[in-house]
Amino acid sequence: MKKKLIYSSLLIMGLSVASSCTKNFDKLNTDPTAFSATNFDPNYLLTTAQLDYTGSQDFSYDTWRADLIYCSDMIQGFATSIGYWAGDKYLANPEYTAAYWQSDNGADGAYSEQVKPIVDMVTTTDGVAKYNNLHQIGRIMKVLIFERITDLYGDVPYSQAGEGYYGKILFPVYDKQQSIYTNLIAELQDATSKLNPTGDIPTGDAIYHGNIGKWQRFGNSLLLRVAMRLSKVDPATAKSVVQTLIGKTMSANSDDAFLLHDPTGGRPTVNRVSQVLQGGPENTYVKWSQTFINELKSTNDPRLAVISVTNGTIGVAGGDATPADQKGQPNGYDLSGTPGLTLGSAPGFTTLGDYSSPSTYLVQMGSPTFIFTYGESELLWADAAERFSIGGSAATHYANGVEAAITYLSEYDPGATVSQSAAAAYVAANPYVAGETGLNMINTQYWVLTNTMMDFYESWSNWRRTNYPTLTPVVYPGNATNGTIPRRFPYPLVEAANNPTNYTAAHNAVPGGDVLSGRVWWDAQ
Numbered sequence: 001m002k003k004k005l006i007y008s009s010l011l012i013m014g015l016s017v018a019s020s021c022t023k024n025f026d027k028l029n030t031d032p033t034a035f036s037a038t039n040f041d042p043n044y045l046l047t048t049a050q051l052d053y054t055g056s057q058d059f060s061y062d063t064w065r066a067d068l069i070y071c072s073d074m075i076q077g078f079a080t081s082i083g084y085w086a087g088d089k090y091l092a093n094p095e096y097t098a099a100y101w102q103s104d105n106g107a108d109g110a111y112s113e114q115v116k117p118i119v120d121m122v123t124t125t126d127g128v129a130k131y132n133n134l135h136q137i138g139r140i141m142k143v144l145i146f147e148r149i150t151d152l153y154g155d156v157p158y159s160q161a162g163e164g165y166y167g168k169i170l171f172p173v174y175d176k177q178q179s180i181y182t183n184l185i186a187e188l189q190d191a192t193s194k195l196n197p198t199g200d201i202p203t204g205d206a207i208y209h210g211n212i213g214k215w216q217r218f219g220n221s222l223l224l225r226v227a228m229r230l231s232k233v234d235p236a237t238a239k240s241v242v243q244t245l246i247g248k249t250m251s252a253n254s255d256d257a258f259l260l261h262d263p264t265g266g267r268p269t270v271n272r273v274s275q276v277l278q279g280g281p282e283n284t285y286v287k288w289s290q291t292f293i294n295e296l297k298s299t300n301d302p303r304l305a306v307i308s309v310t311n312g313t314i315g316v317a318g319g320d321a322t323p324a325d326q327k328g329q330p331n332g333y334d335l336s337g338t339p340g341l342t343l344g345s346a347p348g349f350t351t352l353g354d355y356s357s358p359s360t361y362l363v364q365m366g367s368p369t370f371i372f373t374y375g376e377s378e379l380l381w382a383d384a385a386e387r388f389s390i391g392g393s394a395a396t397h398y399a400n401g402v403e404a405a406i407t408y409l410s411e412y413d414p415g416a417t418v419s420q421s422a423a424a425a426y427v428a429a430n431p432y433v434a435g436e437t438g439l440n441m442i443n444t445q446y447w448v449l450t451n452t453m454m455d456f457y458e459s460w461s462n463w464r465r466t467n468y469p470t471l472t473p474v475v476y477p478g479n480a481t482n483g484t485i486p487r488r489f490p491y492p493l494v495e496a497a498n499n500p501t502n503y504t505a506a507h508n509a510v511p512g513g514d515v516l517s518g519r520v521w522w523d524a525q
Contacts, residue, residue: 042134042204043203043204045121046134049114049138049145050206050259051259052113052114053141053145054271054272054371057113058108059267059275060273061109062099062110063276064272064276065096066457066489067454067456068276068286068456069096070097070486071456073089074087074485075456075459075460075471076291077289077447077456078286078288079288079328079329079332079333080329082285082286089474090483091476091479092490094493097489098489098493100152101149101491106494110145110149111149111157118138118145119161120162121135122135122138122139123166125138130200131200132199132200133195133200133201134200134202136215137195140188140191140215143187143222146158147225147226147229148457150177150180150520151229151461152489153520154506154510154519155176155180155510156175156506157173157174157175158180159173171501171502172499174503174505176521178521181230181522184226188223189223189244192220192223195216195219196212197212206259206260207259214255217249217255218255218372220249221372221377223245224380224381224384225372227242228242228383228384228465232465232466233521233522233523235387235388242388246391249377249381250373250377253374253407254374256408257371257372257373259368259371261365261366261368261369263365270365271363271366273369274365277315278315278363284313286314288328289330289331290327290328291472292328292448293308295444295469296308297323297326299426299430300426301448302406302422303448304326305322306321306415306418307359307409307416307452308321308326309356309357310354311354312357312359312360314358314360315360317360319357319359321359327348327354327356328355328356329343329346329356332474333345341477359416361415362412362416367412367413373404373405373453374404375401375402375404375449376401376405377401378397378400378404379398379443379449382395382397382442383442383446386434386442387439394432395431398427398432398438398445401442402423405445405448405449406418406422406423407420439468440468440469442468443463443466444468446462447459447462447469464487464520465523471485480516481516482517487518488516488520489516490514490515490516490518491507491514
């Protein structure tokens, strides 16, 4: 599907300086063909922010380092023995953990590629009646963007972020995560309530293509996730907000939010995860984790037959998809040749090819990037029902969520289709059990779903919120966390030079220290 894309996140507006005595100076010295806030269509900025939320246009800069090298391995979705994949060995690589925030030159990362265009769009459409829905969608996108940034780092620039042009703020303060979450909730509540199904239809919407009803359900589902993120640190607020969302969230897989990529557009438009995994040596050495594959095999999960192959190369058709033959790679091994550390010495090792890789269905250059799914929403409802006794039956939401998490795979590719009857049979064979066991089941299924979505950011965040599934940490020599799974990304070192006063205050305030084992506010012990 072709989409209207722009390849820079900001417009550079020129100002002409000339001297004249005429009373028509402004009129005569204004180029009627130049872009300005009054004649530029802000829909382009929405498209840019949405596209860049799926990952950097510069060879998947942030996706490669943050989502894949770190999050996917830390959360034991993937495993690899490639030396620079530091995630499942809990090694500190400051450049890689900074990548989601920004690159050293400032050209890549969320603040330059996502925050700037969405702040521009929200600012230029504020109070413009013909852009009401576009403005509200922009506010929802802004919440989506900042939720991930703050989940990864903790206290971050928020209220003043992206205001270098409009507010002349060059050194933004780091807002406390608690206040950020308070504002994210308020923004979602207000923006979603102001969407008007009979109003303007945004033409730059690459996710729902201007369907306002879907945006309303998405906004409320995102609010469900934001509120549930507080279930450990502020359960009263979480419960209060979730109570208002009953009957307002996603209702089927047809509500899934995803951006379908264009394989003909090169770096700017292809699927970011696929771009990395189809390259070498990733296409040979990145495997599903043993933890992940064992979970699927232990319950005879029908997803296994479509998401995984052995003896295959990522992005190349072929390989063995037989469920019984799937074998996950254990995390924490390398290619050093050192006994006990090198992959060849791992228990049960046969050949590298015998370890399971993501199937071609999931990693095409034109594959969608899934942003939020109905399955996630229903599993969050199951958690809320079990934890707070609100929103209906935990067992019903669990069944809905698991079935949706299985059947949504057809949105990747028709070849990845698992029938509704197979999904229902799986749920029946693995019935819900209430109590703490139920919370484990719910959030293990959430982990499975977000791993198949390749949204390892969310897998890691929800695991930190719930501590489910139970994962056995890797103990690798020289690790930076004393053998515990990391809890946050340290702040970029470049911030010490670029924004020293505000950086220092935030750096000194991180519970547990500004290191991989420190904690964000909502992950308080």
